[in-house]
Amino acid sequence: MTNRISHWIDGKPWAGVAERTGEVFDPATGSVRAHVDFAGTEQVEEAVAAAARAFPAWRNTSLAARTRIMFAFRELLSARKHELAKIVTSEHGKVESDAAGEVARAIENVEYACGAAQLLKGGFNESASTGVDVYSIAQPLGVVGVISPFNFPAMVPLWFVPNAIACGNTVVLKPSEKDPSAANFIAELFAEAGLPDGVLNVLHGDKVAVDGLLEHPVVKAISFVGSTPIARYVYETGTRHGKRVQALGGAKNHMVVLPDADLDLAADAAVSAGFGSAGERCMAVSVVVAVDPVGDELVRKIADRISRLRVGDGRRPSSEMGPLVTAAHHARVASYVDAGVSAGAELVVDGRGIEVDGEPGGFWLGPTLFDKVTPEMSIYRDEIFGPVLSVARADSYEAALGLINANPYGNGAAIFTNDGGAARRFQNEVEVGMVGVNVPIPVPVGYYSFGGWKDSLFGDSHAYGPEGFHFFTRTKVVTSRWLDPSHGGVNLGFPRNT
Numbered sequence: 001m002t003n004r005i006s007h008w009i010d011g012k013p014w015a016g017v018a019e020r021t022g023e024v025f026d027p028a029t030g031s032v033r034a035h036v037d038f039a040g041t042e043q044v045e046e047a048v049a050a051a052a053r054a055f056p057a058w059r060n061t062s063l064a065a066r067t068r069i070m071f072a073f074r075e076l077l078s079a080r081k082h083e084l085a086k087i088v089t090s091e092h093g094k095v096e097s098d099a100a101g102e103v104a105r106a107i108e109n110v111e112y113a114c115g116a117a118q119l120l121k122g123g124f125n126e127s128a129s130t131g132v133d134v135y136s137i138a139q140p141l142g143v144v145g146v147i148s149p150f151n152f153p154a155m156v157p158l159w160f161v162p163n164a165i166a167c168g169n170t171v172v173l174k175p176s177e178k179d180p181s182a183a184n185f186i187a188e189l190f191a192e193a194g195l196p197d198g199v200l201n202v203l204h205g206d207k208v209a210v211d212g213l214l215e216h217p218v219v220k221a222i223s224f225v226g227s228t229p230i231a232r233y234v235y236e237t238g239t240r241h242g243k244r245v246q247a248l249g250g251a252k253n254h255m256v257v258l259p260d261a262d263l264d265l266a267a268d269a270a271v272s273a274g275f276g277s278a279g280e281r282c283m284a285v286s287v288v289v290a291v292d293p294v295g296d297e298l299v300r301k302i303a304d305r306i307s308r309l310r311v312g313d314g315r316r317p318s319s320e321m322g323p324l325v326t327a328a329h330h331a332r333v334a335s336y337v338d339a340g341v342s343a344g345a346e347l348v349v350d351g352r353g354i355e356v357d358g359e360p361g362g363f364w365l366g367p368t369l370f371d372k373v374t375p376e377m378s379i380y381r382d383e384i385f386g387p388v389l390s391v392a393r394a395d396s397y398e399a400a401l402g403l404i405n406a407n408p409y410g411n412g413a414a415i416f417t418n419d420g421g422a423a424r425r426f427q428n429e430v431e432v433g434m435v436g437v438n439v440p441i442p443v444p445v446g447y448y449s450f451g452g453w454k455d456s457l458f459g460d461s462h463a464y465g466p467e468g469f470h471f472f473t474r475t476k477v478v479t480s481r482w483l484d485p486s487h488g489g490v491n492l493g494f495p496r497n498t
Contacts, residue, residue, distance in 0.1 A: 003034040005180050007043060007204055008187040010050035011197025014043065022177045022206070027093030027323040028313040030361030034091075036180045039205035044212030047201040051143040051170035052218050054198030059140050059168040061196075063117040070166055072193035074110045077186075081107070084185055086315075088154055091179035093322040093363070094277045095314035099154075106158035108446035109464050113162035119469045120167065129497040132481045138473040140168030141220040141244065145213035147234065148183070149225045150176035150325055151280045151385075157183055159450065160223040163468040165190075165199060172201045172219070174209050178325055214238045221472070223463070224248065225282070227383065228409070228455045235458035246459040246471055248282070248451060250383040251411030255285045255440055256400045256426070259294050261416040265438070267301035269416065273440035274389035275309065275321055275367045279333075283412050283434075283441045286384060287373070288391045289400045295393050299348060299371050302389070306349050306367045312357025323356075323363040324386060330363040333386030337368055340379040340388070346371040351387060375403065383409070397422060405431045410453030414440050433457065 005024065007014035018037035026033045039047070077084070085099035092099070124135040144164050148156040157173055164171050175183035183202045190200050203209050213219050214237045221244040224234045231249035238245040255273070257266045266288075273285035290298050312319035324330040334352060341347055351366030358364065365387060373380050373390035380390055394400040404413050414436035415426045423437045433452035436442030444450055444465065451462025461471040 005034050005036040005184065005204065007037060007039060007047065008184055008200075008202035009043075009047050010201065011191055014046075016043070024091055024178065024180065025326060025363075026090060027325055028315070028362045029359040030327065030363060034181070036177055036204050038177070039203050039209040039212070041208065041212055043203060043205075044209055044216065047172045047203045048143060048213075048216050048218050050198040050201055051172055054196055055140075055142055055170045058170055058196060058199050061168070063120065066166055066168070067114060067116055069194045070110065070114045070116070070162060073162075073190050073195070074107065074114060076189045076193055077103075077107055077110060080189065084154055084182060087181050087185055088179070089314040089322070091181055092150065092153060092280075092325055093314055094280075095319045095322050098277050099314070102152055102155045105443070105446070106155040109155075109158050110162045112446040112465065113166040116166035116469075119466070120473070122475075128479075132479060134477065134479050136475055136477045138167070138469075139476055141472060141474060142169060143219050144169045144171055144221040144223070144472065145219050146171060146173045147210055147213065147222065147224040147226070148173065148175050150178040151277065151282065153179040153182040154186065156225050157186060159225075159464040160468065161186070161200060163464060164223075164472045165195070167469060167472040169472055170199045172203055172213060174203050174205065174213060177204060177206055180204050210234070211237070214243070215241050217241070219243060221245065222247070223471070225463070231458050244471065246461045246463065247457070248463060249456050249458065250409060251282045251284075251452065251456050252287060252380075252383055252407055252409040253283060253285050253412045253414070254287045254289050254404045254407070255414040255416065256289045256291065256397075256404070257294060257298055258291050258397065258415065258417040258419065258422060260418045261294070262418065263294060263298055263301055266416040267298060267305055269414075269440035270302050270389065271305045271309070271367075273414075275306070275387045278321055278324055278365070279387040279389075280325065280385055281441070283443050285414065285440050286388070286390060287380065288389065289394050289403055290391055291397060291400050292393065292395050295371075295391065299369070299391055302391070303348050303369055306369060309367055310357065311354055311364065311366050313359070313362070316357055319357060321367065321387065323358070324365055325363070327363055329386070330365055333365055333384055333388065336379050336382070336384045336386070336388055340370050340373070340377060340390075343377040343379070345373045345377055345379060345390070375406070397426075401426065401429055405429075408455045411456035412436065412442050412452065414438075414442060433462070
């Protein structure tokens with residue numbers, strides 16, 4: 001017998017019988033740990049209707065009351081953070097320390113949303129014209145949809161949901177069907193914190209659920225994180241149906257190492273950012289650009305560190321890297337290792353067939369390192385989303401920068417150097433949305449915003465932080481004059497400010 005994971009609609013678990021279900025695996029053993037209900041059109045309608053019913057009362061709930069609920073949720077989340085981290089590990093496979101870090105960053109975003117009263121302030125001008133006041137107010141959109149990926153089943157939903165709710169919207173969250181339990185856990189904590197029924201709903205499933213949200217006339221906005229092809233589809237479909245859409249896509253993040261860099265620091269960073277969470281991060285470093293003459297030494301240092309990594313079941317304290325999320329994803333990532341060898345890249349460390357501290361049925365692929373990778377190779381072009389790190393060589397800063405700026409992705413990039421002038425030039429010239437200077441994974445803190453450029457983002461709003469509040473509200477400008485007999489009479493001329 002396996003567990004059943006079902007929708008959370010109108011403040012309670014859905015009690016119906018699903019026509020379709022999906023399997024949820026334990027990636028460290030390869031066994032099925034649960035079956036998740038897949039929504040059909042009726043369940044989509046049910047979840048959206050619950051959110052629509054809840055919206056009028058929630059939007060009129062005072063900022064003070066909304067803030068109290070958000071603070072209560074933050075306290076519950078903090079108190080049960082280890083429980084949530086274990087849920088993430090059991091379905092995603094990342095080691096528990098990494099899952100705990102994900103939850104910690106999620107809490108940062110909740111804390112930012114606790115400042116809604118300050119963040120939703122409008123502007124006011126008294127006597128913009130004689131006896132006329134003008135002011136702006138930020139109002140919620142209505143029902144919004146959040147479609148989140150498998151790689152951060154706790155953090156990414158909490159990029160969007162707290163801000164959307166704090167702004168007065170109601171939400172339908174569609175998490176990944178690969179690791180769905182974290183979303184239900186979050187919904188239950190919100191309910192315990194006092195969130196009214198219907199304000200947050202969780203809808204499980206596949207493309208049927210996604211298309212249902214993208215096409216539903218009541219849904220006003222969509223927040224999405226996933227691969228670039230799907231992000232493009234979500235953006236085009238959602239906007240075609242009149243929605244505001246932010247769709248964060250894929251990445252091919254480069255890390256430039258200049259000759260003056262501390263190579264031990266750079267090697268540590270490359271291994272940490274390349275193989276953390278088995279490379280299943282949109283901010284993972286997947287290409288190290290070694291600027292001559294440091295390439296050979298840097299590759300040796302990276303390979304040495306890889307040899308000491310401990311791969312195993314994420315629930316075991318000794319493990320530093322866990323398995324991939326599913327057998328299908330494992331097969332896809334392993335095929336890129338084969339493709340890199342066939343293309344002529346130098347395979348320095350082969351992660352296939354690695355010995356692990358875990359069950360043989362798990363979806364294991366060890367850290368893999370290629371050297372002398374060139375832009376025409378698929379391991380350079382494509383987002384692999386696994387523990388495969390490529391080293392490309394460049395003969396100058398300009399050549400390294402050119403590689404990054406020619407890439408269709410623009411999520412993040414990093415530079416390692418002891419030259420402040422070079423770092424400042426890089427942050428100015430590189431065409432990406434997030435930059436790290438001697439920092440390999442430049443994920444912004446909760447009070448800034450996350451987002452890339454080019455094919456890494458569709459839409460004009462980044463996630464969470466200030467742009468998150470902007471995305472989940474629309475501005476209304478009020479021009480007000482309390483009647484004065486001296487302003488009476490008909491005047492067909494265009495109004496002037498006097």
